[in-house]
Amino acid sequence: MFPIRDHNPSGRTPYVTYALIVVNVVVFLATLGIEQNSRALMQFYFDWAIIPARVEAGEGFYTLITSMFLHAGFMHIAGNMLFLWIFGDNLEDIMGHVGFLIFYLLAGTGAGLVHVMMSPASLVPTVGASGAIAAVMGGYLLLFPKAKIDILVIFIIFFKIFTIPAWIMLAIWFAIQFFGGLAADPDAGGVAYWAHAGGFVLGAILALPVFLRRGGPAFWNRTHGLPPHPAAHYDPSRIPTVRRSVRRRR
Incomplete structure (x- = not known):
C-alpha cells in the first residue's frame, strides 16, 4: 500500500520541504561511491549513523541529526522522499517555514532517541529520515485526519488506486510499525x-x-477534519488490472 498523492494543496511554496528532499538526495548521491568499499562504508556509518550502544555510552550524539540525511539504498530514499513530498508541504503550510524545520529536526532527533532507548545495546548502524517523516505523518493525522489520500494497492498481480481518508492510511501504517516493533529483535x-x-x-x-x-x-x-482550504480534485486514476493469462484446452 503506497500513498501517491493527497488532495490537500498547500497555500504557500514549501521551500523547506523541497530543501530537505534536495539535501537528502544530494547526500545519497555523494555517498554512492563508497558502497564498493566495505571498510570505508563501515567507517562512514560508524562516524555518521546512529549506533545505539555508542549513544548509550555518551558518544556520538550528533549522529541523531546526521543519520537523518543518510539512506541505505535507492528504495530507502525513494520511499522516504515520497512520503515527505506528500505530507510535508501541508505541515510547512500551517507551521511556517522555520517552524516546520524546527519541528522536523526536533522530531527526528526524538525518534532517534526512542530507537536508542528500545535497543541500547545494539551495534547496528541506523540511518534514514524515516523517524522525522513519521513525525510529519503524526502531525498530519492530528491536523488533517479526513484529507483524502490516493493509495496504490498492489496485491500479487492486481493493481488498483483507492482514495481514502488520511486517518485510515496513517492508522494502518502506525499499527504496522507498532506491532512490528513488538515482534522484532531490538x-x-x-x-x-x-x-x-x-x-x-x-x-x-x-x-x-x-x-x-x-x-x-x-x-x-470548522474544517470537519478536512483541509482548511478547498481540496484538490483529480481525474480518476486508473491502472488496468493485469490478469494472469490462461491457456485453454481445445
Missing part, C-alpha cells in the same frame, strides 16, 4: 520500527500547540 538489523512509531507519536505531540492555536476541537468542527 538488537538485530532491519527496519527501525520503534523509531517510526516513536516519531509518529512525537509528531502528533509537537503539532499539538499548532492544533490548539487553531482552536483545538473547534478547528476540527
Whole structure:
C-alpha cells in the first residue's frame, strides 16, 4: 500500500520541504561511491549513523541529526522522499517555514532517541529520515485526519488506486510499525520500527500547540477534519488490472 498523492494543496511554496528532499538526495548521491568499499562504508556509518550502544555510552550524539540525511539504498530514499513530498508541504503550510524545520529536526532527533532507548545495546548502524517523516505523518493525522489520500494497492498481480481518508492510511501504517516493533529483535538489523512509531507519536505531540492555536476541537468542527482550504480534485486514476493469462484446452 503506497500513498501517491493527497488532495490537500498547500497555500504557500514549501521551500523547506523541497530543501530537505534536495539535501537528502544530494547526500545519497555523494555517498554512492563508497558502497564498493566495505571498510570505508563501515567507517562512514560508524562516524555518521546512529549506533545505539555508542549513544548509550555518551558518544556520538550528533549522529541523531546526521543519520537523518543518510539512506541505505535507492528504495530507502525513494520511499522516504515520497512520503515527505506528500505530507510535508501541508505541515510547512500551517507551521511556517522555520517552524516546520524546527519541528522536523526536533522530531527526528526524538525518534532517534526512542530507537536508542528500545535497543541500547545494539551495534547496528541506523540511518534514514524515516523517524522525522513519521513525525510529519503524526502531525498530519492530528491536523488533517479526513484529507483524502490516493493509495496504490498492489496485491500479487492486481493493481488498483483507492482514495481514502488520511486517518485510515496513517492508522494502518502506525499499527504496522507498532506491532512490528513488538515482534522484532531490538538488537538485530532491519527496519527501525520503534523509531517510526516513536516519531509518529512525537509528531502528533509537537503539532499539538499548532492544533490548539487553531482552536483545538473547534478547528476540527470548522474544517470537519478536512483541509482548511478547498481540496484538490483529480481525474480518476486508473491502472488496468493485469490478469494472469490462461491457456485453454481445445
